[in-house]
Amino acid sequence: MxxxxxxxxxxxxxxxxxxVKVMMDDVFGIGNFRNDITRVKCNPKNFDRIGYGNIKDLILFYTKTPNPIWNEPREKYNENDLIKLFPKIDKQGRRYTTVPIHAPGETENGKSNQPFKGILPPKGRHWRVDVETLIQWDKEGLIEWSSTGNPRKIIYADEREGKRVxxxxxxxxxxxxxxxxxxxxDLLDLIVKTSSNENSIVLDCFCGSGTTLKSAQTNNRKWIGIDQSDHAIKATKEKIESIKGNLFIAKPDYEFIQLTDKIENLKHSLNAINQ
Ligand SMILES: C[S@@+](CC[C@H](N)C(=O)[O-])C[C@H]1O[C@@H](n2cnc3c(N)ncnc32)[C@H](O)[C@@H]1O
Structure with missing residues (x-):
């Protein structure tokens, strides 16, 4: 977790x-709920039991504030995406698509309502950008003119960062x-990179073998990991120490703290108070 x-x-x-979703809504506020992500975690199973095979778990994503750290992740286009989203190919062999250069809404006297090469935006619409920009795009060969004289903006696949996750x-x-x-x-890398910046503090209070912490370390975040199991702490140490090419291994900038005794003392104190 x-x-x-x-x-x-x-x-x-x-x-x-x-x-857990209902509890999290209560704790963090339903307005801070962002996603419930279906995570396919394994290959299909063919166990003989009543019910469909379970290959997914659930990732609940909440933010603390309305404007949290959000480094928009992008997924590379695959071959099918490229063919579907960028169906045209230019003389240089570059895949592209075209989009309208106008958008809904009319402006009375604005720069986006002037004629572009003698053409006005269609009724009820305005140019997406000012006319100087349209002229510049046209000079750069970024406007495709249809046989009927309809201009559209060229979007090249190789200039896009990929699709939305x-x-x-x-x-x-x-x-x-x-x-x-x-x-x-890779799952933890995606989450850590999207929701934190360099030097942010990443806390995993159920860190298990330290997958989140390793991701934080390799992506230059600070981190705090907690687990009640000795096995987990051992696995975490091994995972962190396995990071190659990291100077901190020679001079560690982390510390493993055993809190068991303190927690036991605390429990005794609480018991004493309650008696
Ligand atoms: C699902 S595992 C985490 C796995 C981890 N993400 C990984 O990649 O290895 C959950 C961890 O929570 C720890 N845990 C459960 N209850 C805990 C508690 N009350 N305090 C601290 N750790 C706890 C368990 O020991 C277990 O290692």
Whole structure:
């Protein structure tokens, strides 16, 4: 269950996820709920039991404020996307599509309502940009004119950063995990990079084998990890120390603190108070 400083993300299985959602709404406020992401976690299973095979879990994403850290992630286009979204190919072999240069809404005297090469925007619409920009685009060969004289803006596939990441993710967990519930490291990389900046503090208070912490370390974030299991702390140490080419290994900038004794003392004190 990785938690980030400004955003909170929780990975939970389908049996309990909906109850946790209700609790999280209560704690963080339903207005701070952003996504429930379906995460495909393994290959299809063919167990003989009543019910459909379960290959997903649930990622609940909340933010603390209306304007949290959000580094928009982009997913590379695959071959099918390229063919579908950029169906045209120019003389240089570059894939592209075209979009209208006008948008809904009329402006009375604005720069986006002037004639462009003798053409006015269609009724009820205005140019998306001012006419000087349209002229500049045309000079640069970024306007395609149809046979009927209709201008459209050219958008090249190789100039786009990729497509928006949607709310169904496929990140299968390791087949031979170093820890029983070890998560996919690319999954945590995506979450950490999207919802924190360099030097942000990433907190994972159920850190298991430290997948979130490794992602924070390799992406130059500060981190705090907590787990009640010795096995988890051992796995975390091994994972952090396995990061190659990192100067901090020679001079560690982290510390592992055993809190068990303090927690036991606290429990005794509380018991004493309650008696
Ligand atoms: C799902 S695992 C985390 C797996 C981790 N993301 C990884 O990739 O290895 C949840 C962890 O929470 C720890 N845990 C459960 N209850 C806890 C508690 N009350 N305090 C601290 N850790 C706890 C468990 O020991 C377990 O390691």
């Amino acid at each position: 990785p938690f980030l400083k400004i955003s909170r993300t929780i990975v939970i299985d389908y049996k309990i996820g909906h109850y 949607q709310d169904i993710w496929e990140f299968k967990d390791p087949q031979y995990p170093s820890y029983p519930t070890e998560k996919n490291s």
